[in-house]
Amino acid sequence: MSVAIGLTRPLAVRTLPVGDPGDLVAALPTAAPSAWIRRGEGLVGWGEAARTEVPPGPGRFAWAREWLSSVLADTDLADTGRAGMGPPGGKADDAWPPGVGPVAFGSFTFDPDRPGSVLVVPKVVLARRGGRAWLTTIGDPPELEESPPVEPGGISYGDGSLTAPEWEHAVARAVHAIRSGRLEKTVLARDLMAVAENPIDARPLLSRLADRYPDCYTFSVAGLLGATPELLVRRVGSEIESLVLAGTTARGDGAADDVARGAALIASAKDRHEHDCAVSSVREALAPLCADLNVPDEPELLALANVQHLATFVTGKLADGASVLDVVAAMHPTAAVGGTPTATALDVIRELEGMDRAGYAGPVGWIDSRGDGEWGIALRCGIIEGNKARLFAGCGIMGDSDPAAELAEAQAKLRVMRYALEG
Numbered sequence: 001m002s003v004a005i006g007l008t009r010p011l012a013v014r015t016l017p018v019g020d021p022g023d024l025v026a027a028l029p030t031a032a033p034s035a036w037i038r039r040g041e042g043l044v045g046w047g048e049a050a051r052t053e054v055p056p057g058p059g060r061f062a063w064a065r066e067w068l069s070s071v072l073a074d075t076d077l078a079d080t081g082r083a084g085m086g087p088p089g090g091k092a093d094d095a096w097p098p099g100v101g102p103v104a105f106g107s108f109t110f111d112p113d114r115p116g117s118v119l120v121v122p123k124v125v126l127a128r129r130g131g132r133a134w135l136t137t138i139g140d141p142p143e144l145e146e147s148p149p150v151e152p153g154g155i156s157y158g159d160g161s162l163t164a165p166e167w168e169h170a171v172a173r174a175v176h177a178i179r180s181g182r183l184e185k186t187v188l189a190r191d192l193m194a195v196a197e198n199p200i201d202a203r204p205l206l207s208r209l210a211d212r213y214p215d216c217y218t219f220s221v222a223g224l225l226g227a228t229p230e231l232l233v234r235r236v237g238s239e240i241e242s243l244v245l246a247g248t249t250a251r252g253d254g255a256a257d258d259v260a261r262g263a264a265l266i267a268s269a270k271d272r273h274e275h276d277c278a279v280s281s282v283r284e285a286l287a288p289l290c291a292d293l294n295v296p297d298e299p300e301l302l303a304l305a306n307v308q309h310l311a312t313f314v315t316g317k318l319a320d321g322a323s324v325l326d327v328v329a330a331m332h333p334t335a336a337v338g339g340t341p342t343a344t345a346l347d348v349i350r351e352l353e354g355m356d357r358a359g360y361a362g363p364v365g366w367i368d369s370r371g372d373g374e375w376g377i378a379l380r381c382g383i384i385e386g387n388k389a390r391l392f393a394g395c396g397i398m399g400d401s402d403p404a405a406e407l408a409e410a411q412a413k414l415r416v417m418r419y420a421l422e423g
């Protein structure tokens with residue numbers, strides 16, 4: 001557990017309304033910011049009031065929540081409600097929009113037993129939501145050397161843990177395990193190494209992702225950066241929402257081909273089965289937490305710039321005061337990134353993928369002081385370190401999966417981060 005040194009305690013938190021900042025990424029003064037943006041709205045942060053590495057283990061989400069409570073106990077929220085962001089009197093109140101006051105951004109590893117899960121409470125958070133914008137500062141403003149964004153320059157690529165043919169072979173083995181009755185679905189991913197000419201500055205990548213994938217959540221948390229279409233859970237008070245994705249096809253070559261591919265995806269027994277596994281896992285995780293849960297019977301199509309997915313939008317009302325992290329703890333890993341049954345699917349992933357997923361396919365997002373927040377599944381992303389990036393993409397594998405088609409799907413998903421790097 002660590003908090004930034006040199007800060008006077010308790011840390012004064014101030015949230016003030018600001019004029020429309022326009023492009024949130026353009027406001028970022030540093031190369032390694034925190035960000036969560038969709039359709040131009042969201043939160044971006046810089047500086048660190050507190051940061052921790054969450055110890056691995058089954059209790060990691062509970063540990064994270066407690067850490068956050070201890071950080072918040074050390075803050076003075078008295079100024080937060082003033083100046084029009086909440087009711088007069090300045091106390092934390094339900095009238096605040098989510099994301100007002102102190103916010104922690106977080107990334108959790110896919111595998112609970114691996115290190116690398118991180119929570120960061122930025123010193124400055126700029127937010128834009130529903131026609132309002134606000135700036136939260138914690139303690140003294142950070143002493144920053146503002147730097148202009150720098151492009152990564154030329155990029156070269158190399159295989160990650162498995163070459164493309166080795167990965168196809170792993171898919172074939174997973175298909176065999178499914179056909180032999182060991183499990184129903186698993187999800188296999190691969191990694192790709194990228195080396196850039198310059199140290200990788202998150203900002204140009206975030207700008208390109210937010211522009212090209214407006215329906216996705218463009219994120220940056222502790223070096224994990226990407227644009228995921230998959231909302232694990234959003235909590236606003238007792239209301240929760242989740243967008244379950246599984247089942248993928250390419251975009252078409254022209255409008256008619258695009259519609260035909262979408263129709264074929266909706267009609268595909270393999271993809272519908274794959275999708276049902278993911279929806280069932282979400283329903284089973286949420287039902288015990290919810291007084292009300294609405295899961296549509298039929299999926300819809302979600303078209304992104306690179307691929308189209310089967311999508312089910314789930315809504316619910318929490319029965320008690322579970323925070324968004326409690327809900328994340330109950331949901332992760334869904335069968336969209338693990339499989340069915342979960343434990344066997346995770347064994348197969350460990351046996352066949354030959355790599356550590358780190359934050360890929362883990363929960364990524366933010367939580368505020370009331371337990372509201374938004375968490376996605378970290379897909380279409382990469383881990384940035386200096387001038388290197390490790391990119392990830394995976395596919396749901398069923399008994400009738402074709403290894404070559406799954407490889408093509410994984411390549412299409414990798415295009416998101418290749419575009420972020422290369423433009």
Ligand SMILES: C=C(O[C@@H]1C=C(C(=O)O)C=C[C@H]1O)C(=O)O
Nearest residue numbers: 245247248336379393394395396
């Ligand atoms: C695993 C990934 O995506 C997941 C797998 C999908 C599929 O196989 O159809 C679709 C959406 C995601 O739930 C990924 O993008 O890496």
